[in-house]
Amino acid sequence: MRDTQLYRDLLGVSPPWRVVSVDMDTEAKTITVTVDLKSGALLSCPECGHQRCPVKDRRQRTWRHLDTCQYRTMVQGPVPRTECPDCGVKTVEPPWAVRYSRFTKGFEHRPSSAFSRCP
Ligand SMILES: [Zn+2]
Secondary structure (H helix, E strand, O other), rough: OOOOHHHHHHHHHOOEEEEEEEEOOOOOOOEEEEEOOOOOOEEOOOOOOEEEOEEEEEEEEEEEEEEEEEEEEEEEEEEEEEEEEEEEEEOOHHHHHOOOOOEOOOOOOOOOOOOOOOO
16 A cells, blocks of 8 residues: 555545645654645535535645654645635635644544534
8 A cells, every 4th residue: 555545545535536645754853744635626615515616725734633653744735715606705624624723534533424514
């Protein structure tokens, strides 16, 4: 199993999201998992559920995840904002974290069905 596939499953990442790299820094004892969103992806509006909203923009963010053995593990990736025809611009929470949190759902011990959406 490849490292990107392992973290894809651990984080509950599925298309249009994807784990693009897993980097280990043995000196700093950190693992950085980089996740990205497929270019041109259409997402659901987090307010009304309207399907196929275009991504207006995205901001890079880093979340603290559970350690991988003795390595501090961080997840970095985009937080996209959709442009819904009914609701306007809304921030989408990525599959591994809730909105505004700097920790992954796994780190916060939130229940998951592969990190399904939480309130
Ligand atoms: Zn909407």
